[in-house]
Amino acid sequence: MGDKEFENVPSIKSKALRINLNQNIYGTFAEIGAGQETVRNFFRAGGASGTIAKAMSAYDKDFSDAIYGIEEDRRYVTEARLQKMLKHECDLMENRLDREKHPNKLFFTYANTVATIDFAKKYKGHGWVGIRYQVDPTEDYNEIILHVRFHENDARLQQNTLGILGTNLIYGAYYKYDSPKKLLRYLYDHIDKDQIEIDTINFSGPKFDDTVDNRLMSLQLVKNGMTEAVMFAPDGNNVLPARILYKKNVLALRGSFRPVTKVNMDMYEKSYKLFLDENKVDPERSVCIFEITLSNLRAEGEIDEEDFMDRAKLLCSLGQTVMISNFQEYYRVVEYFSRFTKERMGLAMGVNNLIDVFDEKYYRHLSGGILEAFGKLFFKDLKVYLYPLMDPETGEITNSENLKVHPRMKELYKFFKYNGKVVDVEDYNPEILNIYSREVLQKILNGESDWEDMLPANTVKLIKEQKLFHCENTAAENV
CATH class of the missing domain: 3.90.950.20 (CinA-like)
Known part of the structure; x- marks a missing residue:
């Protein structure tokens, strides 16, 4: 300075x-x-x-x-x-x-x-x-x-x-x-x-x-450039990342969680089950981290602290450990975890997220481009647990077998796919694939009532009682 x-x-x-x-x-x-x-x-x-x-x-x-x-x-x-x-x-x-x-x-x-x-x-x-x-x-x-x-x-x-x-x-x-x-x-x-x-x-x-609220102070640390990532526990207090991650098997789930939906929780539960079934993954020494990136929080301009707190409260109410980071690229998340553990790592993500991972534009700042990024991403036997996508118009399901990446990336994708680095979540709940956070949020903002079945029951009650995401329907007896 x-x-x-x-x-x-x-x-x-x-x-x-x-x-x-x-x-x-x-x-x-x-x-x-x-x-x-x-x-x-x-x-x-x-x-x-x-x-x-x-x-x-x-x-x-x-x-x-x-x-x-x-x-x-x-x-x-x-x-x-x-x-x-x-x-x-x-x-x-x-x-x-x-x-x-x-x-x-x-x-x-x-x-x-x-x-x-x-x-x-x-x-x-x-x-x-x-x-x-x-x-x-x-x-x-x-x-x-x-x-x-x-x-x-x-x-x-x-x-x-x-x-x-x-x-x-x-x-x-x-x-x-x-x-x-x-x-x-x-x-x-x-x-x-x-x-x-x-x-x-x-x-x-x-x-x-x-x-x-110490979660909000956590956000300030990342926002002010004092650190790259912070974590807070379900009780709302900030926790030392090393304490959570040290010598642990780590599964990370990135999202906006605005709000957290049944799809998010199904992705978490099914991916975590697959992760724990992996060889050498001890359930007693494994954690799942829900990650929100600073770029996601800034998606609509300046960071809305009230909106951030609404997301944090919901994830904490579901008993989750949350990480706020300034890592736009997934390989940076893996590098960060690697500071604290040499055990197994996994990433749970949807189809669109995986397609973005194979987009070269995110790696132009690296001298080795996308190959350097993938070397950092997969060097630790990391696996991606892929949650399927359903086309709302045709009902077609997209998974690792039929997703489309840029033609230049086809062979690279095949290499990782057929070497077991991408694992499909197969026992997903097909009845909830048409749920999208942004649509749920719009329904809440519009004062509609048909969003409640799209979220975990506990979060519905919390949203109404605390008027999260500007929800004006506080009739808890309707929950």
Whole structure:
């Protein structure tokens, strides 16, 4: 980021100084794995004695375990470890400082647990960063917790970047908590996006519970270019992609899900069954990911956040894990999954999607064109589970045997088809093949009532009760 872009941005020193000069903000810094880089900024700014109760780094594992307890998985750079650090240090402040003596103090704990780049420079490093803090001494604590991945190739640079990020987080937590989207953007003040990646963030506590939906904050991470993909769980909280994907067999289902229909769910259920029947696919170590691309969200112009939330709520209500990505091409999805797992992968898609995969125009930016893309797409024994298409006028069914790709792509398609890379979903429900999300959405917008049989029952109830997709028919008794 150029210097001009920082002209109106407070310096890191001025941010730290403003915190230090606030006589009510008082707390602890606990930093493990990358030096004490955040608290260093506050010491250097001046006036730190009124802000810093304690600064510590329990680098020795035995000491760390003695202070915070032992993790079940014996790992240290985890969200669970960060949560224990935040709670432990806040509890100490509450126990050691008399509230009656300090009625206006706003207690906080800032913590990070980090692994920086290794000596071989093969492992770039990552970490968990968070703050537990008060903005009102009579209220419970708020929390902002995020996960970062380092992209710099030097440990000292990574440490410095982490210190800047930490200072931005503390400053934003106190002075931008009422504008969480701005708070998120300001985390990158004085940091280039190619230095560090934020791929998970969650807000919680009295200042956020009623105003922030963490799924929407996930969307901001991708929209702002802070990461390429984010995931959220059925409970609506953002989850670390590595936690979901690590050493798992992964089936991905891409769609608009606007709204999610019986066809989407039939494609998911039947494809997942085929996937689990594959050799070496352990059901206990397999996941299905529903993916929505940023380009899909922008299909009608700027991203409509309300529309995004409507889709997210429906998928979560069906118990699905959702990924938002900026991957237009399927091979990029596979490359992304490959960062976290070397197990089996599959893609569930409809006929039109597969035809698009064989369209050369999507690969002109690659020096090797479509062949390079297909090398990346299928190098891991990946399979496509193809859901058929029915012609609404003739009733003709299109599957892998009779779909038509561009004449130049015929031989390439045959190669993958007859090498078992494309598998037809054969036990589909023929009665629902005429359901299309865009037509269902139009019926909802028009106030019609014949769309209800096209969607899973639970989603119909949710759409009516919460008026999703501008549905005005709220008569739940008709569900």
